[in-house]
Structures are given as C-alpha cells and as structure tokens.
Amino acid sequence: MAVPECAPQGELYRAAPDLCQAAHVPTFQCYQELYHRSLEDPADFWGDIAKEFYWKTHCSGPFLQYNFDLTKGKIYVEYMKGASTNICYNILDRNVEKNKLGEKIAFFWEGNEPGNTMKITYSELLLKVCQFANVLREQGVKKGDRISIYMPMIIELVVAMLACARIGAIHSIVFAGFSADSLCERILDSRCCLLITADGFYRGDKLISLKQIANEALQKCKEKCFPVKRCIVVKHLGREDYTFKEASNQSPPSKRMHLDTQVPWNADVDLWWHELMRDASKECAPEWCDSEDELFILYTSGSTGKPKGVVHTVGGYMIFTAATFKYVFDYHPEDVYWCTADIGWITGHSYLTYGPLANGATSVLFEGLPLYPGVSRLWQIIDKYQVTKFYTAPTVIRLLMKFGEKPVKKYNRQSLKVLGTVGEPINPEAWLWYYNLVGNKKCPIVDTFWQTETGGHVLTPLPAATPMKPGSATFPFFGVVPAILDEFGEELEGEAEGYLVFKQPWPSIMRTVYGNHERFETTYFKKFPGYYVTGDGCKRDKDGYYWITGRIDDMLNVSGHLLSTAEVESALVEHAAVAEAAVVSHPHPVKGECLYCFVTLRDGQEFNASLTEELKKLVRRKIGPIATPDYIQNAPGLPKTRSGKIMRRILRKIAKNDQELGDISTLADPAVITQLFSNRCQTGL
Ligand code: WTA
Numbered sequence: 001m002a003v004p005e006c007a008p009q010g011e012l013y014r015a016a017p018d019l020c021q022a023a024h025v026p027t028f029q030c031y032q033e034l035y036h037r038s039l040e041d042p043a044d045f046w047g048d049i050a051k052e053f054y055w056k057t058h059c060s061g062p063f064l065q066y067n068f069d070l071t072k073g074k075i076y077v078e079y080m081k082g083a084s085t086n087i088c089y090n091i092l093d094r095n096v097e098k099n100k101l102g103e104k105i106a107f108f109w110e111g112n113e114p115g116n117t118m119k120i121t122y123s124e125l126l127l128k129v130c131q132f133a134n135v136l137r138e139q140g141v142k143k144g145d146r147i148s149i150y151m152p153m154i155i156e157l158v159v160a161m162l163a164c165a166r167i168g169a170i171h172s173i174v175f176a177g178f179s180a181d182s183l184c185e186r187i188l189d190s191r192c193c194l195l196i197t198a199d200g201f202y203r204g205d206k207l208i209s210l211k212q213i214a215n216e217a218l219q220k221c222k223e224k225c226f227p228v229k230r231c232i233v234v235k236h237l238g239r240e241d242y243t244f245k246e247a248s249n250q251s252p253p254s255k256r257m258h259l260d261t262q263v264p265w266n267a268d269v270d271l272w273w274h275e276l277m278r279d280a281s282k283e284c285a286p287e288w289c290d291s292e293d294e295l296f297i298l299y300t301s302g303s304t305g306k307p308k309g310v311v312h313t314v315g316g317y318m319i320f321t322a323a324t325f326k327y328v329f330d331y332h333p334e335d336v337y338w339c340t341a342d343i344g345w346i347t348g349h350s351y352l353t354y355g356p357l358a359n360g361a362t363s364v365l366f367e368g369l370p371l372y373p374g375v376s377r378l379w380q381i382i383d384k385y386q387v388t389k390f391y392t393a394p395t396v397i398r399l400l401m402k403f404g405e406k407p408v409k410k411y412n413r414q415s416l417k418v419l420g421t422v423g424e425p426i427n428p429e430a431w432l433w434y435y436n437l438v439g440n441k442k443c444p445i446v447d448t449f450w451q452t453e454t455g456g457h458v459l460t461p462l463p464a465a466t467p468m469k470p471g472s473a474t475f476p477f478f479g480v481v482p483a484i485l486d487e488f489g490e491e492l493e494g495e496a497e498g499y500l501v502f503k504q505p506w507p508s509i510m511r512t513v514y515g516n517h518e519r520f521e522t523t524y525f526k527k528f529p530g531y532y533v534t535g536d537g538c539k540r541d542k543d544g545y546y547w548i549t550g551r552i553d554d555m556l557n558v559s560g561h562l563l564s565t566a567e568v569e570s571a572l573v574e575h576a577a578v579a580e581a582a583v584v585s586h587p588h589p590v591k592g593e594c595l596y597c598f599v600t601l602r603d604g605q606e607f608n609a610s611l612t613e614e615l616k617k618l619v620r621r622k623i624g625p626i627a628t629p630d631y632i633q634n635a636p637g638l639p640k641t642r643s644g645k646i647m648r649r650i651l652r653k654i655a656k657n658d659q660e661l662g663d664i665s666t667l668a669d670p671a672v673i674t675q676l677f678s679n680r681c682q683t684g685l
Contacts, residue, residue, distance in 0.1 A: 013435065013468040015444045019417060023330050023464030031465040031475070038478035045478065046507055049319045050080065053090045053358075054098075056288040059083035066505050069530045075521045077505045078292050079316035086286035087295060087318045088133075088166035091357035092126040093286070102126075105362045108336075108385050109155055112202045112368035114377075120155055122360070125162075128155075128277075130284035132163035135276045139230050141194060143168030143287050146297065148192035148228075150174045150183055150214055152201035153367040156234045156273060157343050158353055160196045165295060165314075168287035172297040172309070175344025176201070176208065178624040180216035182307075186299050187221050187228060190309055190514055196273075198234040199263045204372035207237075215264050233263070234273040291315025297514045298346055300452040303554045305566030308523070309514030310346075310452050316507030317350075317455050318358060324456040324477060325355030328446050329389045329418055330463045336415070338364040338382070339391040345561070346452040347422055350508075351391060355456070370396055376407040379438075383411040390438075391420035395559040397430045397438075398590045408437055418463045420446040423560025424592045425548050431470035449473035449548050451534065452562075453524070455508025458482070459546050472545045479506040482546060484538055489528045492540075499552065500538035501531035554648070556585035556593045561626050565648070568595060568629070571622035575615055577605040582638050584652045586631065586683065595619075595627065596655040596681070598635035607634035631655070631681040637672035639664075651676075657685045 020026045025034065038045040043063035059082040066077040096102040102123035109118045120128075141147065147169050151157040157173075164171040172190045174183050187195065197214040200207060211233055218228050289295075295314045299307040325331055337356055341347035356363045364385050370378050378400065382390060400408070419439050426434075426447055435445055444463035450456060458480045459473040466474050476482050481503040484492045492498055502509075509532065513520040527533050537549040551557060554565045565583040572581035579602045586596035599615065601607055612632045620628050639650045653661055654676045664670060 015464045020464040025462045025465045028465050049323050056084040070525045071529045075525050079507050080291040083291045084288040088162045089286040095360045096122050101360045107365045110366045128159045129162045131280040132159050133166040133284040134280045141169050145169045146190045146192040148172050148187050148195045150197045166286050168289050170294045180213045181622050183217035184220040194230045196232045198236040200237045204369045231270045289314050301562045301564040303564050305570045310510045311512045311514050320456045320508035321350045321355035322358035335388045336385050337361050337389045338387045375403040379408050379411040386415040389418045393423040393560040394426040397434050401433050416443050419443045422448045424557045428470040447473045453510045472547045495542050497539040500534045500536045559591045571619045582646045584648050586655045594630040596631040597629045598633050600635050633681050634679050640668050641666045642668045
C-alpha cells in the first residue's frame, strides 16, 4: 500500500501537523514500517509491548502457537503459554507502585442525573478491588469459577470485574438492558456460581428495577435445576454517599429516595455489597494466571439463535487492548478519555476498562443517556471534563444530528483531539457532521472495525498517520492480516469486494466458544479453511482502503448491537397465535438497521394492532428492549424454496418495497409474493 494521494470516493482527510508532531505514529510511512515489523517478527514486536507489563514467570516455549486450518486439525491460538501474570495487578498495582499513578484519577463518574458525580483514583480503585476480591474469596470463589455480572454503569461494575480478574475468576458480564430470560440463559450456559447486580438504576427518567429482573432470572435458573448460590447487590438507588472521594453536593431528586423494602430480597441468597465490603480486608494477593487462562466470557448473538460465549484469555488480550488503546487513540498521559459504550458490550470491556487502565489513563464513566435531561448532554460532559479523546457509535451521532448544530455549539469542544466510532459502518454524512461540527475540522476520526470475537481493533486508522476517507475503516492494525475472499474461497487482489477474513491470529482473537469448541470452529473457520471468517462483507478500493459493507450472515446490527434473526424468530413463535416467523433487517435512519418481522398466524387467529403490540412486548421480554421490532407484517405464506428454506433475500426486498426480486426460480409458490407486497407495513419506502 502506498501513501494515497487522492480519494476516489471523495476528499482525503489528514490530521493537523501539531497532532502529528507529538503522535506515537506520526506518519503513514511510520505506520507501514511498524506494520511490516509486526508481521516479520511478531514475537519481537509483541514481546516489546509485553515487556511493559509485569510477568511473574516468563514463557520458555514459543511466543505464539496456532492452527487456523480446520483440515489440519483442531483450531487453537496460544500466545506466551507458560508465562504467568495477572491483568488486574498490571493495570492497578503496577500503575500505582511502578508508574506512580496512585493519585491519578482513573474514572470521573458522571451519573444519570447531572450533578450526581464522583471520582476515583488508581489507589482508591486498587483498594476497592482488593476488598471486593477478598469478599469473593470469602464467598468461596476460586480461580476458574464463573461470575455473572448484571449491573448499571457504576464504579462497582469496574470493581467487580477487576476483582474477578484479580483472583482468576472468569467474569461474564450481561448488559443491564437484557431481559431475565437472556440473563438466565447466559448464567446457565456458563454455569455461574454467583451473580453480582444492583437494586436498580435510572435510564433517563425511567426506573429499571434491576434486582427484580435478576430475581426472575435466578428463579428461572432454579427451575432449570441450577440454583445460583449467591447474589451480591449494590445499593445504588437513592444513595447520596458516594464515598470514594468527592461526593456530589447536590442532593438527588426526590424520586431517587428509594426504600430498602422495595428491593425484592431473598435472604438465603442475597447479600448487600456495602455490608460485605465493610469488613473486607484491604490487602489481596493476586492469583498468578497463565497467559492462556480464561479472563472473561462475553456473549454475542449467534446465527442459530443461541448466544455464543466468546472466551478471551489473559496475556494476549492484555497486550492487544493496551497497544490498540495507545496507538489508535494516540494516548498521552494528560488525556481525558471518554468512551460512551456500556461495559456490558465488548467496547466497554476493551476500551473503557482494560485498555485505558492498562495505560494509566483518566476516563469518564457515564451512567446516563445522550438525550437526558437534554440533547446537549454529551457536549456538556465533554466541556465539563475537558475530554480530549471521544469514542462513540454512529447511531449516537445520527441521533444527535437530528437536533442540529445549536446543542453542540452551546458547549466548548476545544479540548477534543481525536474522535472515534465503532459498532457499524458510519455513513459519510454522519462522519462529516462529526468531523466538521463536533471536531471543528481539527480532530481525526478513527473508524475502528472490530468484533466481540477480535477483542480489539483490527481495521482502523491511526489518527496522525492515516489519511482518512469518510466511511472507511482504512487499514489493518499491527499484526493483523486481512484478506477478501470470493464465494469459492479465492483471495481477491487489488480493488475487490467479498468476504472479510483474517489470515493469521493477533493476540486478542477469541480462543473458543465457552463449552463448545466445535461451534467456535464451525462458525469462524469452516467456510474457508485457513482463515478466520468475520461474517462481514468488505470492499477494498484502489488505494487499498477497506470499507465494511455490513453483515453477510443472518445477523443484523441494531444501533451497533448484533442480533441474530433466529433469536428474534424463536421469541415470536413462542406466542400461541404464531405458527411461523421470519425476521429480516431493514434500513433505519438512526439505528442503522431495524427489525422487520413477517409472521404467519395459526388457523383462526386474527392479525390486528393488539397482537402486534403483544408480539413486540414478547420480544422485549424474551431478549430485551434493543430487540424490539419496528415492523410486524402479517404473512399468510412465506417465500420458501422447494426444500422449505425461507428466502430471506426476497423478504428483505419486500420490506423495502423493491420489486426487483432477481432470480425467483427456486421459489416453491410464487403466489405468496403478491400477497406479501400487498400486506407490507408502512415504512416510508
Ligand atoms: C460491526 C463491536 C463497520 C461489524 C466492537 C462487526 C462495524 C460487528 C464497525 C461486531 C465499523 C463494528 N465499521 N462495521 N467500524 N465496528 N462493526 O461484536 O458488522 O458487538 O462484525 O463488536 O459490528 O459487533 P460486536
């Protein structure tokens, strides 16, 4: 790849010279040199990064061992196997003791209500983590045990995950927007012995009674003969005693005055976090873990409808998230970094917790929502904390674009240096709004492509080095080798479009699907032997830039969150009136994609507005609010092949009112098509 001179699809954007001067990777040439080094001698390249961390014992064997080719045997990836370390020790103790960052703020916490704030330093965080790690040990938690975490965006969430890491327990965080069914399913799949949650929290002005949902999940687990032994509950609602250091001097709104009695309690299982912490010792020796020991499980949607427990391990994940954070955000010690993602997703794991803390960064941890209490909230927070690096999702940008320039301009954004996006392809219009208005034409945008499975950024610009094209994730990060394959598995050179795959591992690639290695192998390595298959389509332009075109499997991306069509279909068919359901993705101006559902009713059932509402509620209850369908259409018949396979390609076109159906010769009964077109929902298309 040469330094591109001009963009074929529009203007090329470059970082301002002052940003380049101080940058870790100041030029495109420098990026290329480092990239080549990372491929020529990975052990040396990653070994240098690993040296910045503390290793109790070093690895005596090979730095990397792997097999990516299913025809040659089991798929596996091992980085520094035999070396031992502890990621919690590295991001807290090492930063406090060796790097003297004890007094540095780790997090500015900004609550849902403006004025509800606190901050916590590295030493204070270490202390809390040690205490809670001791609490877990006292509860009998041992290395390798799985702990489920179902919490709002509060400091205790970070404390809980790091305490697990400290004692070698494996955390499985479930996003607090998921339903009781989803939580139960994840607890069962990973056989978690303990759940950590909170009484509740406010999302804007809506109260979420988290403990209530957690109780339902625990009840369901019990019914499935898996009683979870303990549930530790943070008392978050109505608290005024943010005692980490600086409590807010504004008293919380009266609606927050919650009573203990409102929290459903089961004395056999439930324990208050604050009571356990009161007596916990402040010293806690870390458990030394093998580099390849499991660090966490994080569930992501699977095309069969059953979520996959993506497993990441200690050593590789630590060095890759640390390195990507440093280079992709061009991190410097004086930065104030803010990632708006929830810790319940991979972005919150890698770039709100592990990556920034590994670098000793100061971050903002935001509990609230972009539109609450007003549409300027994000810009106000940027101004308040003088945020320098800001990382959010295209769906958030599109949402805020609707309100025009005024709410943005109301606040000062001079502190900003680098902007980032993640989660889905960003449309050039949103990119330009972000660049021109939010960043005042002076902040490069890092459009980071990656997945729960990749653990960290795999295609991304480096802010000072990479000339940007709006909408392109540009080039591979160090150590990452992408390729584009055609349907037959042939690698395409030059300008091309096809399946995005990776040819070799990088340190934070997932190691397995929890409890189901075969599913890991078939999902990611079977289609094209020798390659990791992302499931995304991709284009490479004449300058070598990569452009993600979206999912090419049965997955859809709603507001940056992956859902499988099968997951939603199985929720819909649980309704007594529904015989069959087919779900497709449909374009949405803010969410990127949304759900368009076709339902075939059982004989004698009537399709009407109240049924539609019931079905929407059912999906919310089974999966969570992110999966709420936008459209539900009556489909007396579905387009099927003679072998009975639903032709979703045709359904997508019907949803879009696109009459160009292409080849429909394999369709068993073409008559259903006319009927489906006439029953379409009003989508504005
Ligand atoms: C999509 C989120 C285009 C993609 C970190 C991927 C993107 C899926 C981008 C993973 C991007 C993520 N440009 N598409 N910059 N980032 N995606 O596992 O389809 O929640 O496969 O991880 O999001 O979603 P996940």
